Amino acid sequence: MTIISDDNDFQKKDLKQKNPIIKTESIEYDKTFENSIRPKSFDDYIGQSALKETLKISIEAAKMREKPLDHLLFYGPPGLGKTTLAGVIAEQMGADIKITSAPALERPRDIIGILMSLKGGEILFIDEIHRLNKVAEEILYPAMEDFFLDMTTGKSQTVKTLRVPLPKFTLIGATTKAGELSGPLRDRFGIIYRLQFYSIEELASVIKRTASILDIKITEEGAAAIAKRSRGTPRIANRLVKRVSDFALIKFDGVITDEVANYSLDILNIDEFGLDTTDRALLNLIIEKYDGGPVGIETIAAALSEDVRTLEDVCEPYLLQAGLLQRTPRGRKVSPEGYRHLGKKIENMQQTLF
Ligand code: ADE
Numbered sequence: 001m002t003i004i005s006d007d008n009d010f011q012k013k014d015l016k017q018k019n020p021i022i023k024t025e026s027i028e029y030d031k032t033f034e035n036s037i038r039p040k041s042f043d044d045y046i047g048q049s050a051l052k053e054t055l056k057i058s059i060e061a062a063k064m065r066e067k068p069l070d071h072l073l074f075y076g077p078p079g080l081g082k083t084t085l086a087g088v089i090a091e092q093m094g095a096d097i098k099i100t101s102a103p104a105l106e107r108p109r110d111i112i113g114i115l116m117s118l119k120g121g122e123i124l125f126i127d128e129i130h131r132l133n134k135v136a137e138e139i140l141y142p143a144m145e146d147f148f149l150d151m152t153t154g155k156s157q158t159v160k161t162l163r164v165p166l167p168k169f170t171l172i173g174a175t176t177k178a179g180e181l182s183g184p185l186r187d188r189f190g191i192i193y194r195l196q197f198y199s200i201e202e203l204a205s206v207i208k209r210t211a212s213i214l215d216i217k218i219t220e221e222g223a224a225a226i227a228k229r230s231r232g233t234p235r236i237a238n239r240l241v242k243r244v245s246d247f248a249l250i251k252f253d254g255v256i257t258d259e260v261a262n263y264s265l266d267i268l269n270i271d272e273f274g275l276d277t278t279d280r281a282l283l284n285l286i287i288e289k290y291d292g293g294p295v296g297i298e299t300i301a302a303a304l305s306e307d308v309r310t311l312e313d314v315c316e317p318y319l320l321q322a323g324l325l326q327r328t329p330r331g332r333k334v335s336p337e338g339y340r341h342l343g344k345k346i347e348n349m350q351q352t353l354f
Contacts, residue, residue: 058191121167
């Protein structure tokens, strides 16, 4: 697997392609950790069973026809395994994969360079594909549709368009915001799929698998206790196993039981719904300062000194899914369940038609 880039300078990275590009030490640590536990095959990949079944069929059919797989778009909240799935697909296709993200494809030569570097059958994974600029999108259209690059040479009257053939490849796009993708780009994907939050049982399986790879001792109850607080997200589950294993080692006898997990997660300020300090601050703010809402996301972000995108992409999807927060045309509202979760009385909640 080649990680092409995490930042905006494709050229520099192009030189470094043989080594995965990693920006900072903490990211390096995270990526190494994530890569070490990343499932490589469908058998190892837990959850998303409906998607897995259709993918297996599409992959078998593509192999039988000796054709590349249709372009795929995965969308959904972060941490649900979009990149992991792309790696599994590449493995199953017996194909190489190049991984990049839209912000790294800022200049036309970035996207042209990467398209021209592809080999036949290779998979190109573009993360955050909703952030591709118009020019990059227009370069992608003929590449996705007919495997051609339309290059222009010369100036004004002498301008010529050259069609450069590309090897047949599969584009896998990933986004947390499918709605922000332009219609023409979305239409060029053969398979579009929303990744689902994981059930507690699925997360417990992810946790047990990770613990066994990392040589961490954990009981069934310990795995279930962490799963319950992982917000339906395997990336969070995997991080929590590591954090809790530190507590198990230093404060207990090294084994993660439910008691160890609950003790550690309480100290880490992760409550029994998996909400962290920011999630609770968001709900509290709406209740305390805006009578439960509705209130606009920009106002919430300013009051919490948080970025709107972080709130929308990271905090909100789970709060909405858990039924603690509601989205209305006039802004965000805390649900009666959200009040109950924070132990607040509903007396001031505004009555709205929405
Ligand atoms: N680690 C992260 N996501 C996973 C998944 N879906 N299955 C197994 N391990 C994982």
